[in-house]
Amino acid sequence: MAPFPAGRPCKFQFRRPVAIDGPAVTALIAQCPPLDPNSAYCNLLQCTHFADICVIAERDGAIVGWVSGYRPPSEPGSFFVWQVAVAPAARGHRLGARMIESLLGRPSAKGVTHLITTVTEDNRPSWALFEGLAKQWGAPLAKSAHFERETHFAGAHATEWLACIGPLTAERRGQNQGELAT
Numbered sequence: 001m002a003p004f005p006a007g008r009p010c011k012f013q014f015r016r017p018v019a020i021d022g023p024a025v026t027a028l029i030a031q032c033p034p035l036d037p038n039s040a041y042c043n044l045l046q047c048t049h050f051a052d053i054c055v056i057a058e059r060d061g062a063i064v065g066w067v068s069g070y071r072p073p074s075e076p077g078s079f080f081v082w083q084v085a086v087a088p089a090a091r092g093h094r095l096g097a098r099m100i101e102s103l104l105g106r107p108s109a110k111g112v113t114h115l116i117t118t119v120t121e122d123n124r125p126s127w128a129l130f131e132g133l134a135k136q137w138g139a140p141l142a143k144s145a146h147f148e149r150e151t152h153f154a155g156a157h158a159t160e161w162l163a164c165i166g167p168l169t170a171e172r173r174g175q176n177q178g179e180l181a182t
Contacts, residue, residue, distance in 0.1 A: 010059065010090070010093045011059070012057045012058065012059050012064070012065065012090075012093075012095060012098070013057070013058045013059070014055050014056070014057055014098075014099060014102045015055070015056055015058065016051045016052065016054070016055065016056070017046070017047035017048075017051050017054050017055070017056045017066075018047060018048070018051065019044060019047055019048050021047050021056060021063065022040060022043045022044040022047050023040065024063045025043045025046070025047060025056070025063070025066050025085075026038070026040050026043045028063060028064075028065075028066055028085045028087060029043070029066070029083065029085050031085070031087060031088060032085040032086065032087075034120070034122075034123055035083055035085060036083075038083075046068045046082075050068065050069075050070055052106065052108040053068075053069050053070055053071065053079070053103065053106075053108050053109070054066070054067060054068045054069065054103075055067050055099045055102050055103050057086075057090070057095055057098075057099055059090065062087075063087075064086065064087040064089065064090035064095070065085065065086050065087065065090060065095045065096070065099055066083065066084070066085040066099075067081060067083065067084050067085075067096070067099040067100055067103060068081075068082040068083045069081045069082050069103060070082065071108075071109075071112070072116075075114075075116075076111065077111060077112060077113040077114060078112065078113070078114045078115070078116045078164075078166075079103070079104065079109055079112045079114070079115050079116070080116050080117060081100060081115065081116070081117040082117075084096045084099070084100070084126065084129065096129045097129060097132060097133055097136070100115070100133065104168075112168065113166050113167045113168055114164055114165065114166030114167060114168065115130075115133065115164075115165040115166060115168065116162060116163065116164045116165075117130060117162075117163050118146050118147065118160035118161060118162055118163070119160065119161055119163055120158040120159065120160060120161070121158065121159065121161060122158065127163075130163050130165065133165060134165045137165065137168060139165050139166055139167065139168055140165070140166070141163060141164070141165050142162075142163070142164045143161050143162065143163055143164075144161065144162050144164075145159055145161055145162075146159075146160050146161060146162035147159065147160040
């Protein structure tokens with residue numbers, strides 16, 4: 001897929017995933033290192049059991065964006081962003097931020113006061129995304145070690161840092177975002 005023209009408006013359609021999207025989501029994640037590849041079965045579960053809190057972005061019928069997340073049972077006021085994947089051809093259009101705003105505008109996000117995620121220290125694109133959202137929303141971003149390399153990953157994975165943005169208000173987090181974005 002050729003890159004979408006920079007500097008020109010790009011229209012994407014945002015929608016809930018369905019089971020048949022699983023293979024395309026798996027393929028998209030594979031195009032987006034350093035994202036950890038989930039099993040195809042995990043992606044199918046996200047596309048079905050968690051469809052209300054995941055989003056797909058399409059352009060011209062092709063899946064070019066994916067955000068998976070959930071609301072931790074122990075923290076019902078938080079929305080955890082699990083993965084953000086944007087096809088290389090669709091980058092540069094704030095698609096990751098727009099998908100997150102779309103999710104936060106859904107009824108399933110009612111009562112969310114904090115956006116949380118974990119990110120490795122060297123994942124600059126993810127840090128730029130979450131720092132940009134915090135700035136856009138005028139909300140603080142706190143960072144702390146969450147899952148540590150030696151303690152939790154037996155040295156096999158970099159430390160995952162918890163990023164927490166909030167508190168959020170409806171005005172701050174783009175509550176007026178719809179399922180269609182331009």
